Every structure is written in C-alpha cells, then in structure tokens.
Amino acid sequence: MTTTTAPRSRFDTARQVADAVLFEGYVLYPYRASAAKNRLRWQFGVLVPPAWGPAQEEHSLQQTQILMEPKGGATLAVELRFLHAQRRTVQQALDGGGFTDVAELHLDDRVLVPWDEGAEERIELTVKTAELAGAGTVLPFRRPAREESEPVLGPDGRCLGRLVRRTEEIEGVLRLHTTEVDGPYRVVRLTAVVENTSPWTPRPGTADRDAALPLSLVAAHLLLGLDAGSFLSMTDPPEWAKGAVAGCVNRHTWPVLAGAPGSADVVLSSPIILEDHPAIAPESAGAMYDSTEIDEILALRTSALTDQEKREARGTDARAAAVIELADSMPPEVLERLHGAVRGLREITGPDPSLDLVELADLPGPGEVLSGGGVFKPDTPWWDPARADPADPVRDRIPVDGVSVGAGSRVLLRPGLRRTDAQDLFLQGRAARVEAVLHDVDGGVHLAVTVEGDPGADIRREQGRYLYFQPDEVTPLEDE
CATH class of the missing domain: 2.30.30.140 (SH3 type barrels.)
Known part of the structure; x- marks a missing residue:
C-alpha cells in the first residue's frame, strides 16, 4: 500500500460532481451569516466524534459496498475528501495596541463577522486489489490542531483588525477489504469504511453540536478508481449480479458510477443520492452552493440584494463573496442560458406514433x-x-x-x-x-x-x- 497521490486525470470528470457534493449547502442564499438558515450548518455527510453521535442520532462512520471486477494486477486508487470546519473569529485593533473580539468589523466593501469556514481535506492512497482480500488495508489519518491569523488592512494600509482561525485536531481511519462473491464471473465485493475516531468527549450536561462540528468530517465522500477492470452499477446491474448487488450494505452513503458516460472504472460514493454518471450542467456559470436550488433563480435573487446585504455576504465567507461577484458580473447571454436547455429533440411532423389513443x-x-x-x-x-x-x-x-x-x-x-x-x-x-x-x-x-x-x-x-x-x-x- 502507498499513500501517493492518485492520478489526477482518472478522477477529473468525477471531481466536478464531487466538488458540488463537498460544498452542497455550504452557504445558503442570501449568503449572509445572519440569515436564519445559515445558523444551522453542515447537513450532508457529517461524521461526528464517536462520543457525540449515538446520543444525538448522528453517525461517526459511513460504509460503502460495491461490486468490482479487477483484472490482472489491478490497482485501486482511493481518495477520501471532506471539509474540516475551522472557527473564524473577528478582532478589532485597539488604539493602544492589541486586539479584542467583536461581533462585526465594518469595511468599505464588506462587514466581517464570525463564521465557520470549511477547509478541504484529502486522504489518498493506492493499493493492489490483491492486497485487499481477507483483513485488507487499514489507513489511520490525523489532521493536527492549528491557529492562524490574517491581518485586516484599510485602504491606507493601516491595520484595522484581524481574522483568527482555529482548527481542532481530527483523527480517523479508512478501512478497505474485499470478499469473494459467488456467481458466473470473477467478482469481488469491495467494502470501504470511513470512521471518525477523534477521542473528544462533550462536557457533562452539555449537548452542543457546534462544539462537535470542528472535530467532524463534513460532507465526507469517496472517489474510487480502477486502473484495470470495472465496477458494477448499483442501480442498473446486469441480471446475473442483481442478487449480489442486493446483498451490498451501504450506510449513510451511496456509490454510483462516475466519470465519462459509458465508463465503469470510477465510482463516487456520496452522502447525497445520485444517478450513475452524474454531471454538472454545462450552462452553470459557477458554484452557488445553495443545495438543489436553480442557478437562474439564485443569480436573479442575488443580483436583487441591497448593497448592505451584499456587504454582509462578502464579509461572511470568501465563497459567498465569489457568488456575489458572479451574479453581479454575469453577462445577459450567460444568464439567458441558465433559463433552460433542451437535451434531446426529435422532429414532430404529425401525431406522436407512440400514442395509441388516436387512430x-x-x-x-x-x-x-x-x-x-x-x-x-x-x-x-x-x-x-x-x-x-x-x-x-x-x-x-x-x-x-x-x-x-x-x-x-x-x-x-x-x-x-x-x-x-x-x-x-x-x-x-x-x-x-x-x-x-x-x-x-x-x-x-x-x-x-x-x-x-x-x-x-x-x-x-x-x-x-x-x-x-x-x-x-x-x-x-x-x-x-
């Protein structure tokens, strides 16, 4: 087993959808921290510390099971991706030196406020499929605690304050193994388990989800790729494999074939249910993060925000600021494309021959x-x-x-x-x-x-x- 980076080209197509999964519901319209719906964060694929999960009906692990047909000495590339919530506080510079925490820091173009940002994390490995039989492979991982500060400067270069970002330590483990499957062809069942093993425990008498989130794996999902062989679809398997597919147990995630249409060498296991070969609409001009909302509606609504609301959104998060700029700078012809697209069209020169109601x-x-x-x-x-x-x-x-x-x-x-x-x-x-x-x-x-x-x-x-x-x-x- 190695922990070298998987070949980027293999996951390029799938990663576009995986990015959408990673930031699904990250920040919701109107993209301000003060909005009620942005006060309850991180809804998809959250793997909390074990001590927090059972009492709150949240989960500390997810399990993916899918069938694959490796060929020869096939190698499996695995990429675990998740967001690590980092707590951002806002501090104002004092006249006599030093800083103090504040609820808001007003600048010309934005209003900075405290916010939990999501930093992308990746755990990557490649392993020969032959090594996964039996006990398989176990890869522990750890992300250390850290604290960083970013100065906030005025137009004249004077320090007005700073942003302090604190990240808690996270520990987890990725387990992989295969088992043989009875059938007419050589197929194995791949089991991949992602577990949060952080030893944090809540204070007695408290039930604070906000305290658990910085130690959670947020929007956790897997990309799996074979360099020789293929995976079987979980939603449309061949007839001979339907029984084996029905025996797969997926917990808090769902694997689909990803990559280019017609290919079967890449799988995206996502906490959001998708169809095989999901794709981002080519008309989409950029990420807008607001769950399953429609880009056109979000762009129009965002353009209609007041200047003060846009200042608050820009100060909430860098990604929210990018959405504001996208909506404000979107050319009319790009906005028009968001109105809809016809994916398939056939010529109709008379009644539809498939309708048997008209002789x-x-x-x-x-x-x-x-x-x-x-x-x-x-x-x-x-x-x-x-x-x-x-x-x-x-x-x-x-x-x-x-x-x-x-x-x-x-x-x-x-x-x-x-x-x-x-x-x-x-x-x-x-x-x-x-x-x-x-x-x-x-x-x-x-x-x-x-x-x-x-x-x-x-x-x-x-x-x-x-x-x-x-x-x-x-x-x-x-x-x-």
Missing part, C-alpha cells in the same frame, strides 16, 4: 380542414409558425374513444398509475370539465381540466391554474 384513420388527410380551422400539412410540425393551423388550446379538439373532446367537454377522470401522484388518485372517478387542449414539443397531448364541484374552479380558470391529464386518463361523458 391514424381518424386524422384528416392532406388538404382537409381541421376542426380548429386551417389545413392539415403532415410535413409541417404543429409548432412551426409556417403551419396554417397553429395550435389553439381553446378551439383544438381531439378524438377520445371515438368522441371529439375539447374545451367545454365533460369527462370522467381515470388517472394512470404509471405517471401520476397521490393527489391525482383522490380524483379517481370524479367528473371534470375540459378547459383547453394542449400540445407539448414532444408531440404529447394534455387536457387542462377543472373538477366539477370544486369551489375554487372559477379561480383556477381566472388564473389559468388547471389540473392536467393525458387523453387516455379520461372517459368522455355525455354533455348536459
């Missing part, structure tokens, strides 16, 4: 008049402005069970189990009125309806907030 014989022929007016042109998509019969949700009608259905038609709701939610199921068997017939860019048809007897139906019509069902989820009723 081809029921469609008008070329040159025939449609029910909503205009002429049917099979070579022109319905959404094309050049088409003579552009979509008209109010006038359009479609055949359902041989009955022409459109705005004003009464239907019986029969929500489909394969694409509905619990709320729709409550409407099973209820009568409704069709308000509009809508088409999407993929050729799908949707009926906008209001439920009969709904006291809010008039408000829904006024605001255009309808319920939506597909044509095979309704049965036409006789009009009154």
